[in-house]
Amino acid sequence: MSFPVRAITLDLDDTLWPFAPLGERAERAMHEWLETHCPRTAIRFHPEAMHALRAQINAEHPHLAHDFSRMRLLTLERALREAGDDPARAEEGFEVFFAARNAVECYPDAIDALRRLAAHVPLMALSNGNADLARTGLAEHFRGSLNASTHGMPKPSASIFLAACESLDAPPDEVLHVGDDIELDVIGAARAGLRTCWIDRDGRDWPYDDPVPDLRFDTLAALADWLDAHAHRRITDTAAA
Template sequence: MSFPVRAITLDLDDTIWPIAPVMVRAEAALDDWLRRHAPATAERFPVHAMRALRDRIAAERPDLAHDFTQQRRLTLEHVLRESGDDVALVDAAFDAFFAARCEVEHYPDSEAALARLAGRVPLAALSNGNADLQRIGLMPLFRFQLGAREHGRAKPDPSIFLAACERLGVEPAQVLHVGDDIELDIVGGARAGLRTCWINREGRHWPHAGLRPDLEFTTLAALADWLDAGHRTDTAAA
């Protein structure tokens, strides 16, 4: 399939790097920090209990579905208060967690593929998560990073896709959204009027009969190959 692509928006977690090992390390780093600075909290709320509480707070606060940072901070406030530790430690505790959250290990193809894509069209990061591309070191490849927390609504809400297109100065039909999540990225992007590319690294089955991604690849490198193979791009927005 060939169609014009003047810009690309990209999901981050599980598209550029796997998120599960990142979260395991971040939760362990937070637990280690609490054991040194708030031992009563660490004793009462080990990793599994902290995770369960964070999930409960997320379920109880649907108004914060777009804001993982605030969900995590509320969790920390709760556990410190319940354990009798100083609630003023929230900022430092979150910083310990977030530093590890931004220590990602890219999929083997990601960095080289992103450089190739960025050489063809403008890239924008579009994520429901709170990873910081500046800390991670990928920001030079992107025009901007738009997170659900910053925008106020999360994917698959059309408004976050359209806000990214507006900042790019490109019509949605000429923007390709790339991601791993079937509902958040592919269905959400398509309903907002963008072209879509499903990064299906695990060979999952596509579940929808009436809607399909415009492109499907197992790696970002394959997407870069698709662009390099002479498919139509327009760098006027670059």
Template sequence: MSFTVRAITLDLDDTLWPFAPIGERIERVLDAWMRMHSPATAAAFPPEAMRALRERVWQQNPQLAHDLSALRRMTLEAALRDSGGDLALLDAAYDAFYAERNRVEFYPDAREALERIARRVPVAAVSNGNADLDAIGIRHLFALQLHSREHGAAKPEASIFLAACAGLRCAPGEVLHVGDHVDADVRGASLAGLRSCWINRVEAMWPHDDLAPDLHFDTLAGLADWLEAH
């Protein structure tokens, strides 16, 4: 398939790097941090209990589904408060989380592919997560970044895709959204009027009959190759 792409919007977690290892490390780092700075909290909320608390906080605050940072802070605050810990530790605990959250390991192809893509067209990061492009060291590869927290709504809401297109000064049909998630990325972007590219690293089957991605690759390098060829 051949069509014009004037700009790209790009998902981050599980598109440029796997998130599962980050999540596992966050649990270990927070547990070690609590054991050092708030032993009562570590005793009351070992990793499994902290995970359950986080899920409970998220379920009780669906209005914040677009703001993972706020939900994480609320979880840490609840853990400190419920264990009799010092709430003055909240900012430092969050900083420990955030530093680990932004220690990412790119998929083998992804960093070079991103650089190749960014040389061709402007790229906007569009993410429901809270990755910090400056901390990760790739901010220079993006024309803009739009997180659901600052936008006020998360993918697959059409508004976040359309806001990114406006920031790129392109019509939706001129923008290709690239991501791993079938619904939040591909279906959401398609219904908002963007072109879509599914990065399917796990060889999953496409589940929808009513629409399909415009492009489908098993690596981001596949998209970089396509752009260079077209």
């Protein structure tokens, strides 16, 4: 399949790096900080209890559900207060979590694939998560970044995809959105009028007859291969004309 691609929007968690081990390390780092600096909170709110408290905070503030950093900070403030520790230390504890959350370990193919993709078209990170591109060390590959907390609406809302297209100064049907999540990435982007690429590293079955992803690969490197070939064909076709 061949179609014009003027820009790429790219999901982060579970597209460039596996999130589960990263999240576990970040949770563990914050709990270890609590054990040292706020032991009453660490005892009362072990990781499972902290997770339950975060679910409670989410239920109390549904309008903030898309802002993961804000919700985690509110959770930590509540935990410190209820345990009798100083809630003013929440910012410090969150920073420990956030530093670990951004210490990403990319899939083996991802960094080189980013370099290859960015050599052809501008890339924009488009995520519901709270990763900080500068802190991950990957910002050099991207034109910019848009996430749910800054935009105010998460994927699969069409508005976040269209805002990214506007920022990239490209029409939606010439922007390729790349991600791992069937509903948030592929279905959401398709409904917003973007082209779609499903990165399926696990060999899953596509569950729908319509829409289907325009492209499907098991690595980001395979997408880079496709774009290399696509760009070569475009140059050849232009020369022939």
